[in-house]
Amino acid sequence: MIKVTINGKEIELEKPVTVLEAARSAGIKIPTLCYHEQLEKYGGCRLCLVEVEKIPRLQTACTLMVTDGMVVRTETPQIADVRRGILEFLLINHPLDCPYCDKAGECELQDLVEKYGPAKGRYKEKKRKAPESLEDPVFVRNMERCVMCTRCVRMCDGVQGASAIAIINRGGHSHMEPFSGGKYDCEYCGNCVSVCPVGAIMSRLHRHSYRPWQVKEKTETICPYCGVGCTVIAQVRDDSIKRVIPKIGSSVNNGMLCSRGRFGYEFVGSSERLTSPMIKKNGVLEQATWEEAISLTAKRLGEIKNKYGGPSIAGIASPRCTNEDNYVFQKFMRVALGTNNIDSTARTGYAGTQKFIENIFGQGATANIISGLSNSDSVLVIGGDPTAINPILGLQIRACSRKGGNILAIGHIKGLEKFNPVTVSPRFYTETLLLEGIVSALKNKKGLPGSIPALEAKIKDISTSAKEVENGCGIAEKDFIRFTDTLSESLTPSIVLGKDIAQSSGGSYKLMLISAINYLMNARIYLLSERANEQGVLDMGCAPDLLPGYRPLSFAEFRKRYENAWKSPISEKPGLSIFEMVDSAKSNALKALYIMGENPVFNLPNSKAVKAALKNVEFIVVQDIFLTETGKLADVVFPALSWAEKEGTFTNMERRIQRLRKAVNREGMEDWRIISEVAKNMGVKLDYSGAEEIFQEISRISPLHRDLTYEEIGKGGAIYPYKGEPLRGVMEDIQMHKGSSVNPDGKLYLRLERPLFHSGTLSTKAPALVKIYPEAVARVSPAVGEALSLKSGDMARVSTRTGSLELPVNIDNKLDNLSVMLTNNFEDKGAFSLMEYTIDPVTKAPVIDANEVKLEKVLA
Amino acid sequence: MLNEAAVKELNEIRQKYPNARAALLPALYIAQREFGHLSPEAYEAVSEILGVPKAIARGVATFYVMYKHKPMGRNIVQLCTNVSCMILGAEKLVDFLKNKHGLEPGGTTSDGRFSMVIMECIGACGTAPAMLVNDDFYENLTEKYIEEILGKYK
Structure with a gap:
């Protein structure tokens, strides 16, 4: 046990920490500027200087480790003098442009000067001038305001690991810069923005659009992009998200975010969002009322069920929708339509x-x-x-x-x-x-x-x-x-x-x-999981062979349990996988398709064939936030509420169940509520008062979620199996498929690139991400480029058996000589439109690595 | 791109240091020698070979005045104007170089033959004024002597 006395208060510590940490643990505040809990200690700003008995000079509390018997004073007249002096030094160059600066109100320097003074400096010399850099689409750099705390550099180099910025020059001329001096060439995580104590590095997205104190709504929710499930805080004003920032402390991300999470929120307020239900009349989608759209959907699904039977209908659930949405959807498919034909793009791997x-x-x-x-x-x-x-x-x-x-x-x-x-x-x-x-x-x-x-x-x-x-x-x-x-x-x-x-x-x-x-x-x-609720969609039983709680449908015992809970029989016949649905549509066996928050016409390989197959389907319903390629084929389109507009839960790749909270009000219905209305019109009761009631049902019947409540999830750490019993000892034979061997020599193959800056087509509705990564490019190795005398930026025609695209080329030194890399994010330029697939008989995943591709230079 | 010999030299230097960042200073000198100055390509070459991020390499290099950050003439005149040299007339020599040769501090002659950099003390106070041309040392400078010296460099 280590005993230290800080400001007369005795503190006992289990293990050696810094004086600063010891003081904070006892509720004693020591001012800091360069210190940040996420970063390596630096001791540069000198604001945390404290007096330690038996040490002749003032010491930096952020770097000094406590020792037993140490006596520390943090507020003495001498210390106050020193702090005032340091702040006066900082204000030699820091402009007092607070009225104009976006940081004002949450600026650490402003707060410190307000507390320790001086109101006025004694220096008469001119301040350092550096024009604000607007060369980057996402960041604004204002180096006049930089106080050289180096937090951004320590973040970028020491935590994020991008090492894209550094302090350049020396002494009074030093400041932070990316390598190019202007535009960043980095991962655009924006974690430098998070840690900047002043207005030196700021996000351009909300520049001059609001003041920090005007943001009353601060909603803690979960990022909608990938399967990590970072906790984010959405700051909202007038029902528009102004900023998304990470949560420091107990969360998966602990204060860190990536480009998608931080800058990808603008799709929520996009003017392209669907606002009204639509019904296809004479081949054209026309606006309709909710009542019309719901009753038509119920009527047509009822007719098709009666005429062709439940198995002629299929549903595609969404790894972007909440557990609650997905639970209600699969229950609707199984109970109201009597089919296990439900799957999602989680099937793609x-x-x-x-x-x-x-x-x-x-x-x-x-x-x-x-x-x-x-x-x-x-x-x-x-x-x-x-x-x-x-x-x-x-x-x-x-x-x-x-x-x-x-x-x-x-x-x-x-x-x-x-x-x-x-x-x-x-x-x-x-x-x-x-x-x-x-x-x-x-x-x-x-x-x-x-x-x-x-x-x-x-x-x-x-x-x-x-x-x-x-x-x-x-x-x-x-x-x-x-x-x-x-x-x-x-x-x-x-x-x-x-x-x-x-x-x-x-x-x-x-x-x-x-x-x-x-x-x-x-x-x-x-x-690795590409979608926020890819795990949850499986847990909720949105799979042809699974019931909620990841229970196999093939076990009569489990079926019985759900039949009792739902008071409805469940078909024992496994349903169609998402790819089998496409095949079934192709052969005209599939009569109706209900799609919630998914875009199979773009997000499945061989998307042109998927589109052709879906054209055979008599009746297609799509719920989405945008009019997608799939929505355009639909007979009824419902506008859904987005991630920011609803309550619910996501389950991340760790199986951590986390709460989504409503940040923005918007007219409309959650996905589950639309389904519940359709069910009501079909005479099936699927009523819930809200997402929480659905979750209560889930936690009642799913063994994985047993006894879990929203309150408990809110506290964090709800990792399942939560009081549930995991399924062990049901091992089946290990089946596997070796695939065919191919001699790839002298050929080129189209491969799917999974970019950092995009996720599905959702991110292409976020202008900031589009500015960072604006268009689809074909990435090839220098040797491949040279053979066709292609330079970066030249146009090339990329052709496979299913079609061709004209794309700019990007030469990548690290790529092999057999690959052409292309993303599947940009409308009409998706890799999946050029890819055919076969299905692995065991995993049922699409095999897409055998797409030979031809590359030609397009002459301007 | 660096030639093979320079790459070899860089790799050898790397072996003398416990980690790659420690080898930056000598590595940057080699790159400067090969590229003439520390151009973006020079940083990229060092970064590629040492595995040190290029932004970090640039941050380190810009701290030191002896790295060149813009294209330089074939020969670099480095004249001291610190106290002893100043007292013994270094500033007049600056004017001389400017008027006679069009060589301004930080500038380059139009024929690309000389660049000039003002140095802080180069440790020749007893024999001031003093200067370096490339790696050669000259002291007790006079206008006439400078003329003679510059004539040696083409």
């Missing part, structure tokens, strides 16, 4: 991967705490760039490297390249051989643990030497050995697994190999 891994290791095997990654001594990354797909999870991997852990990357991972990854890049289509090699090496080094015989039976068959890996994958034997040695020597490894694996040929076989690595290393496995 996440669902099948999770099921495969949980089948081997038990339910919840992929539910691992994100912050735990930084405590691993090695992280194996495969199948996607975590720093782009789940940026806040990516930060934990960077933190792991900073703490001395090893990053092991299969393939080049752009966002981790500065963190000394041990990388092995197998030739195209030889990932399987590499994984076999790793499994063999680990098997020889570690031996078989003996706990999962079914998996060990598969592992025993694998024997691939380092030499074979060298010949097959083009990875030098010594590099491969270094990689497997580093992996096998680690004691607390983690595996981060992206969707590219499930979407590649032989995906399920690769998943078995990755499971084997996980098993031999006793690692923790994380599944």
Whole structure:
């Protein structure tokens, strides 16, 4: 126990902390400027100087560690003098343009001067001048206001790991700048904006549009973009979101946000939002009243059900909608329409991967705490760039490297390249051989643990030497050995697994190999998740083979339980997966399709074929916030409320259930309420007073959510199984599919890029993100570009068997010579319009890595 | 791009330091030598080889006056105007260089032959005024002597 006395108050401490932390824990305030709880200590601003007995000079409280018996005084006349002097120094150059500065009202310098003075400085010299930099679309830099606390640089370099900015020059001329001096070339996380104590770095999105004190509504909610589930605070004025900032402290993100979360909120107030229901008349969508649209939907669904039966109707749920929306939707499909035909885009990889891994290791095997990654001594990354797909999870991997852990990357991972990854890049289509090699090496080094015989039976068959890996994958034997040695020597490894694996040929076989690595290393496995509620949509039973609570439909016992709860029979026949729905539509078997918050005509591979298939469907209902490509095909379109306008819960990739809170008022209905109205018109009671009542029903009947309440979730840390019993011991045979091998030499393949700045088409409705990443580009290697004499910015025609697009080219030094990378975000320019797919028979995920592509230069 | 020999030199320097950032100063000198000054390409080359972010490399380099941040003439005249040199007439020499050769502090002659930088003390107070031309040291300067010296550099 350490005893210190601060301002006469005795404080007992368990472990050594800084004087500042000790004082704060006892409620004693010490002013600071350069100190920030998220950042490395700096001791630069000198405002936290305190008097310590037996030390002759004043000490910085933020860097001085307490020792037993230390006596500290934080407020003496001498200290007050010093603080006044420091502030006077800062005001030599800091302009007093507070009336004009957006920071006024939440400026730390303003608050300090208000408290410690001086009202007026004695310096007569002119202040430093630097024109405000508006060269960047998102950030405004005003270096006159910079107080050189270096918080932004410590954030960018030490926490975010982007290292895009630095202090340049010396002495009175020094200030912060990005490399170019003007526009940023960075991850646009905006965490530098978060930590700037003054108005030196600000977001351009809300420039001069409001004052901090005018924002009365501060709603704590969850970011709508990816599966990490960051807690954000939406600041709202007049029902318009002015700013989204991260929550510091107990949250997944702990004060950090990525570009999407921070700058991607503007879609909520977009003028393109749907405002009224629409009904298709003579091939044209026309505005209609809610009553008309609801009664028409109920009537047509009723007719189709009676004429063709429930299984001729299917539903597509949404990983962007809340648990409550999805729960009501699947209940509607099962109870009102009598079909298990319900699925979502989680089928494109996440669902099948999770099921495969949980089948081997038990339910919840992929539910691992994100912050735990930084405590691993090695992280194996495969199948996607975590720093782009789940940026806040990516930060934990960077933190792991900073703490001395090893990053092991299969393939080049752009966002981790500065963190000394041990990388092995197998030739195209030889990932399987590499994984076999790793499994063999680990098997020889570690031996078989003996706990999962079914998996060990598969592992025993694998024997691939380092030499074979060298010949097959083009990875030098010594590099491969270094990689497997580093992996096998680690004691607390983690595996981060992206969707590219499930979407590649032989995906399920690769998943078995990755499971084997996980098993031999006793690692923790994380599944990257691209949508905010991708986990929740599965938990809610929006899958053809699952009931709420992730319970298999095939078990009569579970069906019985839900039949009793819902007072309605449930079909025992598994429904159609989202891809089977498309096939069924193609063959005219599917008569009606109800789509909630999803855009299959854009978000499924071979989107042109999906569109053609959906044209066969007699009746399509779409609920969405924008008129999407799918909405244009619909017979009835309902305007939904967005993420910011409703209550509910999301379940993140850790299985943490978190509360969404309404930040903005808007006329309209939540997704679940529209469905409930349609059900009412069909004579089925699906009434709830609000989202909370739905959740109460969920927590009553889903074993995973048992006894969980909104109040409990609000406190944070509601990670399921919450008092529920996980399902273990239901392991089925490990089925897998090796896929076909392809000789890719001399060909080019179209591959899906998953960008940091976009997510689905939603982010393209957020102007700030579009300014950062404005258009679809085809990314190719220098060699590919050179062969066609293409430079960055030149136009090229990208053609596959399903069509062609004209796109600007971007040359990427780190890309291999077989790939053309393209995103699937921009209207009419999506990679999925050029991709065909086959279905992996085990994971049911689409395999999209075999799309040969032709690249030609387009002459201007 | 750096030539092979320079890349090799950089990699060798890197080995002498415990981490990449520590090797920045000598690495930047090599890049400056190869590129003439620290251009964006020079930082990119150093960043690529050492694995130090280019913004950080630029931040470090701009702290020091002996790195050049804009294109320089073929030869760099570095004249001291600190106390001893000033007393012994260095400022007159500045005027001389300006009037006779069109060489202003921080500037470059139109033929690209010389650039001039004003130095702080170069430790030759006893033999002031003094200057460096590239890496060569000259002291007890007079206008005539400067003429003679400059003639050696093409």
